[in-house]
Amino acid sequence: xLRNKNILIGITGGIAAYKxxxxxxxxxxxxxxxxxxxxxxxxxxxxxLTMDTLAQDRVYIEQFNTTDKKPEHISLCDWADIFIxxxxxxxxxxxxxNGIADNLLTSLACAFTGTKLIAPAMNTGMWExxxxxxxxxxxxxxxxxxxxxxxxxxxxxxxxxxxxxxVEKVFNEAALLLYENQALKGKKIxxxxxxxxxxxxxxxxxxxxxxxxxxxxxxxxxxxxGAEVTLICTFEETKPYKTITVNSALEMENAVKNEAQNANxxxxxxxxxxxxxxxxxxxxxxxxxxxxxxxxxxxxxDILANLCKNKKQNQIIVGFxxxxxxxxxxAREKLAQKGCDFLVANDITRKDIAxxxxxxxxxxxxxxxxxxxxxxxxxxxxAKSILEIIFKGENSGN
Ligand code: CTP
Numbered sequence: 001x002l003r004n005k006n007i008l009i010g011i012t013g014g015i016a017a018y019k020x021x022x023x024x025x026x027x028x029x030x031x032x033x034x035x036x037x038x039x040x041x042x043x044x045x046x047x048x049l050t051m052d053t054l055a056q057d058r059v060y061i062e063q064f065n066t067t068d069k070k071p072e073h074i075s076l077c078d079w080a081d082i083f084i085x086x087x088x089x090x091x092x093x094x095x096x097x098n099g100i101a102d103n104l105l106t107s108l109a110c111a112f113t114g115t116k117l118i119a120p121a122m123n124t125g126m127w128e129x130x131x132x133x134x135x136x137x138x139x140x141x142x143x144x145x146x147x148x149x150x151x152x153x154x155x156x157x158x159x160x161x162x163x164x165x166x167v168e169k170v171f172n173e174a175a176l177l178l179y180e181n182q183a184l185k186g187k188k189i190x191x192x193x194x195x196x197x198x199x200x201x202x203x204x205x206x207x208x209x210x211x212x213x214x215x216x217x218x219x220x221x222x223x224x225x226g227a228e229v230t231l232i233c234t235f236e237e238t239k240p241y242k243t244i245t246v247n248s249a250l251e252m253e254n255a256v257k258n259e260a261q262n263a264n265x266x267x268x269x270x271x272x273x274x275x276x277x278x279x280x281x282x283x284x285x286x287x288x289x290x291x292x293x294x295x296x297x298x299x300x301x302d303i304l305a306n307l308c309k310n311k312k313q314n315q316i317i318v319g320f321x322x323x324x325x326x327x328x329x330x331a332r333e334k335l336a337q338k339g340c341d342f343l344v345a346n347d348i349t350r351k352d353i354a355x356x357x358x359x360x361x362x363x364x365x366x367x368x369x370x371x372x373x374x375x376x377x378x379x380x381x382x383a384k385s386i387l388e389i390i391f392k393g394e395n396s397g398n
Contacts, residue, residue: 002030005178008080008112009034010105011051013041015155016087016121016164021046023086023167024054030175035060035076039092039105063104073107081181083112084174086147087121087164090132096144097135115177115224119147119170124160143223143240147173177224184227184391190263191219192256192270192303194234196249200295201281208271209355214320215269217383225387230259234270249273249300256303265316265390268304269344276300308339316390321345328363328371335365342366342390352376364389 007027011017020036027034036051037060048059060072085092085105092106096118101107109116118139126132127149140146147165154162164170193215195208212233219231219241229241232255237243244259246252249272260266275297285293304319311317319340323330324347331345343365346353353360353376361376364386374385 001179002027002032002175005032006079006081007032007034007174008037008076008083008108009055010037010039010083010085010108011042011046012039012085012087012089012092012105013044014087014089014121014164015045017042017045019164019167020086021050021054023084023170024051026167026171028054028056033057035079037061037076037105037108039103041089060104063107072104073101073111076108077112077114080112080114082115082117082174082178083108084117084119084170085109086117086119086170088118090120090122090126090129093118093120093132093135093139097138115181116144117147117170117174117177118144119165120149120162121164122149122162123154123156124158124162127160127162141238143220145173145177145224180224181226184222184225184387187222187227187264187391188230188262189219189222189227189265189267190230190232190256190259191215191222191267192232192252192272193219195271196234196252196273197247198273198276198300199248199280200277201283201285203284206273206275206277208273210271211356212270213356213358213379214360214383215267217379218267218269218386221380221383221387230263232256232259232270249276249303253301253303253306256307260307260315261312263312263315265318266307267318267320267390268307268340269320271322272303273300302338304340305338311339316341318342318344318386318390322348324349328365331363331365335367344386362386 011020024034034055035057036055052059095106096109099110101110147170149161150163150165151161152163153159194212195210197205197207199205212235219229223229223241231243232246236245244255246255278296278298308317317340319338321331321334321343327345327347331343335343345363346360348355358378359376360379360382362374362382364372372389374382
């Protein structure tokens with residue numbers, strides 16, 4: 001699987017740098033091509049000679065190399081299928097999170113638009129520092145993959161979290177990303193997430209408890225698998241793919257109509273309000289004027305059902321189904337009523353899954369295959385499994 005893959009490994013100045021010798025060997029043993037870039041500080045921990053002997057290629061350190069026609073931070077970016085930074089020091093993480101490019105490694109990270117895998121390693125206090133954690137969140141939000149450090153005995157003599165994850169773990173994560181990167185290449189996937197808000201007046205709305213976590217996990221998983229993703233959601237989100245923020249069901253319908261035209265697949269994970277207030281007051285509704293208040297509601301369009309009616313050729317349409325009673329029976333009915341290709345059903349009464357939880361357990365119904373259950377797992381894992389099932393028929397040529 002790794003044969004002829006181009007692996008760019010960036011090493012920063014930390015004691016765990018010596019472990020990367022083994023990582024380079026693992027890739028070489030698996031017939032991958034490896035190039036190594038060192039920060040100036042990394043040279044204090046590993047030598048150029050060690051690294052270029054293991055990688056069987058010269059090591060890259062200098063930001064300004066006058067012999068090459070194309071600057072190295074561009075030519076290495078064109079070459080690499082993945083950029084692994086291990087160990088990633090707190091200093092380099094801070095630079096990556098803020099777009100600072102003051103050496104070859106950070107310039108590469110700034111210019112490289114492909115898959116980045118970051119394996120931090122540092123002292124526990126540094127790892128737990130709130131600015132470091134803020135930077136890690138920023139890297140995650142920008143679509144970079146983090147291999148969390150492990151807990152254990154650290155080189156500084158203390159015990160705690162901060163030790164570089166095992167090189168096997170970094171290697172496996174990279175291999176998985178390289179594999180996943182291929183799976184949905186060329187597909188355009190539209191996903192909706194979150195609960196719509198139906199305004200009553202400028203300060204109040206009718207809403208629901210949907211957190212949007214499942215939709216976001218699906219969008220991330222599709223993006224990581226190489227798809228061109230658009231996420232229509234009811235919250236602000238900074239992602240490496242296109243996001244559109246909407247408020248109400250009508251706004252969501254509009255955005256979905258525009259974006260679904262060219263999509264190979266539409267996944268309606270959003271909790272769309274079935275009704276909206278017939279009128280939205282321009283001014284705040286005052287309590288002194290009303291002893292009782294009756295709100296008239298009118299029906300919202302069913303975005304999913306309308307999508308299915310106007311389905312494009314070869315388009316896959318997936319609905320979600322949140323139920324509190326008779327999950328499977330209601331889901332079967334909904335699949336038929338809406339006319340979608342797949343319906344992902346979950347039980348909203350369970351406290352250990354669904355709304356706001358980081359976990360879920362779902363059943364996937366489709367027109368012609370038996371029901372599949374995906375056991376309780378993180379929403380990230382559930383998202384990957386859903387995408388696998390949806391696109392399985394396609395990839396196997398069925
Ligand atoms: N949905 C939609 N437009 C609506 C309501 C729901 O597109 N106005 C979509 C949801 O995004 C979801 C699916 O329909 O993919 C099922 O939503 P759900 O709330 O479970 O069912 P409803 O169709 O709203 O029916 P009910 O509330 O009566 O169970």
